[in-house]
Amino acid sequence: MADPSIKGLRIVIVGAGMGGLASALALAKAGFRKIDVFEYATDLGFVGAGIQLAPNMARILDRLGVWEPIAKEATSIKDTSIRQGSTNQELGHVELGYIEKTYGYPHMVGHRFSLANSMYQGCKKEAAITFHFNTSIKSIESFGPNPVVIADPRDGNGKPYKVEADILLAADGIKSNIRVEMLKLLNIDAQIKDTNQAAYRIMIRRDQIKNDPGLLALLDSDTVVRWIGERRHIIAYPVDNKNIYNISTAQPDSNFAAAPSAMYTTRGSKSAMLGVFEDFCPMIQRMLNHVPEGEVCEWKLRVHAPLPTWVHKTVALVGDACHPTLPHLAQGAAQAIEDAAAIAAALSRLPDTKPETVNRALRVYETIRKDRAYVLMEMAAASGRTLHLGDGAAKEERDKQFAAIKQGNAKVPDKWADADVQKMIYGFDATKETLDRFDEIFNGLAEEQVDTK
Numbered sequence: 467m468a469d470p471s472i473k474g475l476r477i478v479i480v481g482a483g484m485g486g487l488a489s490a491l492a493l494a495k496a497g498f499r500k501i502d503v504f505e506y507a508t509d510l511g512f513v514g515a516g517i518q519l520a521p522n523m524a525r526i527l528d529r530l531g532v533w534e535p536i537a538k539e540a541t542s543i544k545d546t547s548i549r550q551g552s553t554n555q556e557l558g559h560v561e562l563g564y565i566e567k568t569y570g571y572p573h574m575v576g577h578r579f580s581l582a583n584s585m586y587q588g589c590k591k592e593a594a595i596t597f598h599f600n601t602s603i604k605s606i607e608s609f610g611p612n613p614v615v616i617a618d619p620r621d622g623n624g625k626p627y628k629v630e631a632d633i634l635l636a637a638d639g640i641k642s643n644i645r646v647e648m649l650k651l652l653n654i655d656a657q658i659k660d661t662n663q664a665a666y667r668i669m670i671r672r673d674q675i676k677n678d679p680g681l682l683a684l685l686d687s688d689t690v691v692r693w694i695g696e697r698r699h700i701i702a703y704p705v706d707n708k709n710i711y712n713i714s715t716a717q718p719d720s721n722f723a724a725a726p727s728a729m730y731t732t733r734g735s736k737s738a739m740l741g742v743f744e745d746f747c748p749m750i751q752r753m754l755n756h757v758p759e760g761e762v763c764e765w766k767l768r769v770h771a772p773l774p775t776w777v778h779k780t781v782a783l784v785g786d787a788c789h790p791t792l793p794h795l796a797q798g799a800a801q802a803i804e805d806a807a808a809i810a811a812a813l814s815r816l817p818d819t820k821p822e823t824v825n826r827a828l829r830v831y832e833t834i835r836k837d838r839a840y841v842l843m844e845m846a847a848a849s850g851r852t853l854h855l856g857d858g859a860a861k862e863e864r865d866k867q868f869a870a871i872k873q874g875n876a877k878v879p880d881k882w883a884d885a886d887v888q889k890m891i892y893g894f895d896a897t898k899e900t901l902d903r904f905d906e907i908f909n910g911l912a913e914e915q916v917d918t919k
C-alpha cells in the first residue's frame with residue numbers, strides 16, 4: 467500500500483503564473499494534500515493579452531479538467547498566412563485544420579485571462595491548495611532537506627515570516643530570485659541575456675474597427691497572420707469569441723536599451739510604435755492607429771543561457787525560471803505547463819518521503835523536460851532570426867521556401883507552422899512520458915546526499 471504520508475508532503479510553490487498554477491492543480495489532482503502558493507501580485511497579474519494554446523498544452527489542461535472554459539472563448543485556428551509587412555503580399559500559407567485530427571486538439575488562440583483564470587478556478591476547487599497573494603518570497607534560507615523561504619506580506623500586511631516545506635517549486639518567472647540563489651550556491655554563471663528584442667502587446671476591440679471592413683475580415687477569420695520585415699514582425703489573431711483582435715509584435719529593443727533598468731515592461735508610446743512599423747503597409751498603419759493612446763504596452767524580451775541543472779536538493783525550478791523562451795514559437799506557457807505535468811507525474815511515483823528520494827524524483831522531471839525545453843528555446847530564437855532577415859540572398863532563399871509550401875512537403879521557415887516541428891512539439895504528452903519512463907530514469911540516477919549544508 468502507498469505510504470499515506472507521501473501525499474502529505476508540504477509543497478510550496480513560488481509564483482501563481484502559468485507554471486505555478488498548473489503545478490498546484492496537477493499536484494492536487496495527483497492527490498497531494500498540502501500545497502501553498504505564494505504570489506507577489508495582488509491577483510492573477512498582467513493578463514491583458516492573447517496567447518496561443520497549442521495541443522501539447524490543451525492535452526494537459528483537459529486532463530486537469532480546466533480546458534473546456536478556455537476552449538469555449540478561444541478561436542480554433544484553420545490556417546496561417548505569412549505576409550510581407552511592407553506590401554501585405556502573402557509569402558506563404560499553411561493549412562492547420564489537420565492538427566485536431568492528428569493531435570486530438572485543434573490549435574487555438576485565446577485570452578490569457580481565460581487560461582490563467584480557468585486554472586485558478588480549478589485550483590480553488592481543491593481543498594489542498596492555499597493561495598497567499600500579495601506576498602513576496604524575499605529570499606531562501608535553505609534548499610533542504612526541508613527548504614525554508616522568507617515570505618514578506620506586501621503593503622504593510624504583516625511582518626516577514628519563515629515558511630518551511632518538504633518540496634519547493636520556484637515558478638517565479640524569468641526574474642526568479644530562487645534561480646539566482648541556486649546558481650550562486652552551485653557556482654554556476656548563467657546571466658540574463660539581452661536578446662535586443664522587445665514586444666508590443668495590443669488588443670483592439672470590435673467596436674473600434676466596426677467601420678473598417680478589411681480589419682473586420684481579419685477579426686472574423688480563423689487565421690493567424692504574421693507580417694514580417696527586417697528585424698521586426700507582427701503576429702495577430704482573434705480572441706475573446708472574436709470580439710478582440712490581438713496583436714503582438716517583435717522589434718529591436720530601443721526603449722529599454724536606452725534606459726537600462728530592472729523593468730521588463732513599460733507603457734509604450736503610440737508614436738514610437740507607429741515609427742517602428744512606419745514602412746509596413748497602409749492596412750497595418752490603420753490597424754495600429756486604432757490602438758488608444760495609453761494602451762500600448764511594451765515588453766522587453768530576455769532569456770538566459772541554458773542551465774546545467776534545474777534541481778538542487780528538494781528545490782526545483784519551473785517555467786521561465788529555467789527555460790525562458792522567445793515568443794516566436796508561441797510555446798513559453800505551454801512549456802511551463804508541461805513542466806507542471808511532469809513534476810506531478812514524477813512526484814506521484816515517489817516510493818517514500820526521504821529527501822534523497824524527492825531529489826531523485828525531481829531529477830526525473832528535469833531529465834524528461836530539460837533537453838526538450840532547450841531545443842524549443844533555441845528553435846524559437848532561430849525562427850525569429852529567419853523571420854527578421856533583411857534584403858539579401860538568405861531572405862531570397864527563405865521566400866523561395868515560403869513559396870514552395872504550395873507544392874507540399876516544403877519546410878516552413880516560420881517554425882511554429884512547420885508540420886515536422888508541430889509533430890515534435892504537439893505530439894508530446896508530458897504526463898505519459900514521465901509515467902512511462904519514471905522507473906527507468908529513477909533507477910538510473912545515483913542517490914545524492916541531501917544534507918543541511
Ligand SMILES: Cc1cc2nc3c(=O)[nH]c(=O)nc-3n(C[C@H](O)[C@H](O)[C@H](O)COP(=O)(O)OP(=O)(O)OC[C@H]3O[C@@H](n4cnc5c(N)ncnc54)[C@H](O)[C@@H]3O)c2cc1C
Pocket residue numbers: 480481482483484485486504505506507510511516517518519601602603604637638639640641642643665667714765767784785786787791793796797798799800801802
Ligand atoms: C510577447 C509575448 C508573447 C507570448 N506568447 C505566448 C504564446 O502565444 N504561447 C505561449 O505558450 N507562451 C507565450 N509567451 C510566453 C509565456 O507568457 C511565458 O513563457 C509564461 O508566462 C511563463 O510562465 P511562468 O509561470 O514560468 O512565469 P510567469 O507567468 O511570469 O509567472 C511568474 C509568477 O511569479 C510571480 N513571482 C515572481 N517573483 C516572485 C516572488 N519573489 N515571490 C512571489 N511571487 C513571485 C510573478 O508575479 C508571476 O505571477 C509569450 C511571452 C511574451 C513576452
